[in-house]
Amino acid sequence: MEKVWLKSYPPGVPAEIDMDEFSSLLDVFHQSCAKFPQRPAFCNLGTTLTYAELDAQSRAFAAYLQSLPGLTKGARVAIMMPNLLQYPVALFGVLRAGMVVVNVNPLYTAPELEHQLQDAGAEVIVVVENFAATLQQVVARTPVKHVITTQIGDMVSAPKRWIVNFVVKRVKKMVPAWHIGHAVRFNTVLAKGARLALNEPPLTHDDIAFIQYTGGTTGVAKGAVLSHGNMIANLQQAHAWVGNGLELGKEAVVTALPLYHIFCLTANCLVFMKLGGLNLLITNPRDMRGFVAELKHWHFTAMTGVNTLFNGLLHTPGFEALDFSAMKFALGGGAAVQRAVADRWQQVTGHPLIEAYGLTEASPAVCINPVGSQYNGTIGLPIPSTEISIRNDANQDLGVGQEGELCVRGPQVMKGYWHRPDETAQVLSDDGWLRTGDIAVVDEQGYVRITDRKKDMIIVSGFNVYPNEVEGVVAACPGVLECAVVGVPDERSGEAVKVVVVKKSPELTEQAVIDYCRKNLTGYKIPRIVEFRTELPKTPVGKVLRRELR
Structure with a gap:
């Protein structure tokens, strides 16, 4: 055109x-850290990280990664956390070590997390403690050898750090009980890394920076190589x-x-x-x-x-x-x-x-x-x-x-x-x-x-939902004979997930379907609407006609 x-x-x-x-990307990073050392780079929870501080802390993180046995240039490192100061430190630390960032949605269910870690071949994961219980369920079935955990307030200066972490864990009870024996704390990693040498490998445009996961026609999340x-x-x-x-x-x-x-x-x-x-x-x-x-x-x-x-x-x-x-x-x-x-x-x-x-x-x-x-x-x-x-x-x-x-x-x-x-x-x-x-x-x-x-992708608040994936979960729900998933307009989220179900058991309820999905799907993928029908519209060869349901 x-x-x-x-x-x-x-x-x-x-x-x-x-x-x-x-x-x-490291060229961008190093130039900015050199030009703007005292400028604020990231701010969160009342704490600001300057470019010079980000430079030093990401360097320590990178050096620690390079010290881990078996990790070489191109190794995949998963980061599973919301927007915290720890994120850019880990992100640029992974890249400085010559490794590849695998971003993980912290709201993933255990099956979703297991699939992504296995598929990416991630050997390290950095995870906020709030989601460590999910990781605990699957880590033994993944290639992950090294687990780095952090608490929400870990990069906030004391005594506020202690208060934030106490409130999150003990008052708001946002951290389910977990135990991963070989886990290392984020702040311990930075302290150890600060004493280690870093050998930043040369990187070119052709080197992989991210394996960024998205859905697809099969409904199985797959990694876009960026x-x-x-x-x-x-x-x-x-x-x-x-x-x-x-x-x-x-x-x-x-x-x-x-x-x-x-x-x-x-x-x-x-x-x-x-x-x-x-x-x-x-x-x-x-x-x-x-x-x-x-x-x-x-x-x-x-x-x-x-x-x-x-x-x-x-x-x-x-x-x-x-x-x-x-x-x-x-x-x-x-x-x-x-x-x-x-x-x-x-x-x-x-x-x-x-x-x-x-x-x-x-x-x-x-x-x-x-x-x-x-x-x-x-x-x-x-x-x-x-x-x-x-x-x-x-x-x-x-x-x-x-x-x-x-x-x-x-x-x-x-x-x-x-x-x-x-x-x-x-x-x-x-x-x-x-x-x-x-x-x-x-x-x-x-x-x-x-x-x-x-x-047939559905977009819920900017996140991709793939009908085949949701259908696979709903189809496994006791009492379901057949199902089809479509997107419907929603004022709040742009679109919402709707599932149309043909019952196998007359006792099946809308709530039972939703409860089952809640155990197996991230929140934004859970159907907001459940409709029961006696049959689904299909082509002569038996393919469900989603467009008719829409």
């Missing part, structure tokens, strides 16, 4: 990025798009989405690292009142989130009274931004909520609306060094105004799925085109509008 979108680019945004500015080159590309693309009005060493971004999610990892952690900016880490954004209370302390300049997050803030007392005078942009992604939310956001904050689009397999950004533009119902324009193509089922390139599957090519597109060549071949062509599974149309100005999803 001709790059019609280039004529709509804002002034100062280049058509192509400079891939050679950085040799690896190289240092992929991540640098997307960092450079995003910075080129939003960076014109941003100042080095003076920006503060609200980081409420989890850093283990690819959106926040790139847009917040990495882009603002390059800028010498501050990430304001929100550990529990579901506590909206606490979230708003935290925002009162800051003159933040940017915020990222999903539609449900912005909508939740708008409905929280005190949000309207915040000082938005320093804000330069708010960026919505992960799921479609609703017009009602965007309009209300503009009214309350005085700044537009711009919509972006991406996917894990593209590190993630593909399209973004121009900063400062009004809500238009599109996902924006393809970002620099990105090609898009609208294609039909015969893989023919369609023109402007024609509807088809959105395909993407650019330096941010993954190398493939980890150890899954068949799955990779289904979405990634030999010449680098990624099939997104989304149906889209491009207008004459180059703006892209998503009209439908070719895949």
Whole structure:
């Protein structure tokens, strides 16, 4: 497709990025730590980590990893935690050791965690104690040899650290009992690592930085292999798009989405690292009142989130009274931004909520609306060094105004799925085109509008839910004969999971189905709606017609 979108680019945004500015993510990291040593890099629970402190602590973490027997360059290290100061220390420590980060959702159930650790071949895991009981159930059946545990307040200075950890564990009782005999404490790791030598291996664009897990057509979570080159590309693309009005060493971004999610990892952690900016880490954004209370302390300049997050803030007392005078942009992604939310956001904050689009397999950004533009119902324009193509089922390139599957090519597109060549071949062509599974149309100005999803994936508050996975769980529930899962519109989460069940046992209830799912699925995957039918609509060969259920 001709790059019609280039004529709509804002002034100062280049058509192509400079891939050679950085040799690896560590190059970005080291340059920022050298330029901004005393600037705050991350803040959480009232404690701030400067770039110099992040440099020292991540170095200690890396040295400790290198001292572990059998760990070499390319070893996979899982990180299982919400937004805490420990996260960037571990993240950059893993990369500095020449190893690969495997981000893990801390809300995973035991079967989900076991699958991911086995699939990635993770030999080390860093886990917050709150979730150690889940790990305890499965660790013996995984390749994990080394467990590093941390408490919520471990990087807060004493005596507040002791108070936070006591309240979390003893008062709020948020830490289920656990025992993993060979576990080592995070602060012990930093103390030991500080006394050890570090040999940072040379890294190139081709080295793997992340194995970032996502679902797929089979419903089995699989790891997108994202190289240092992929991540640098997307960092450079995003910075080129939003960076014109941003100042080095003076920006503060609200980081409420989890850093283990690819959106926040790139847009917040990495882009603002390059800028010498501050990430304001929100550990529990579901506590909206606490979230708003935290925002009162800051003159933040940017915020990222999903539609449900912005909508939740708008409905929280005190949000309207915040000082938005320093804000330069708010960026919505992960799921479609609703017009009602965007309009209300503009009214309350005085700044537009711009919509972006991406996917894990593209590190993630593909399209973004121009900063400062009004809500238009599109996902924006393809970002620099990105090609898009609208294609039909015969893989023919369609023109402007024609509807088809959105395909993407650019330096941010993954190398493939980890150890899954068949799955990779289904979405990634030999010449680098990624099939997104989304149906889209491009207008004459180059703006892209998503009209439908070719895949059956459901997006709940920005997280992917795959019907086959949920169906597999529900089908195992006693009393279920058949089932099918679809997404239905939901004002709060964008979409909700609905399961249609044919009973085997007349005694089966909605609550029994939900309770069974709660034992086997992460919260956002649990069906919100259970409907019973006598039969499911099917094709002549017996395939369930989900579109009819929708």
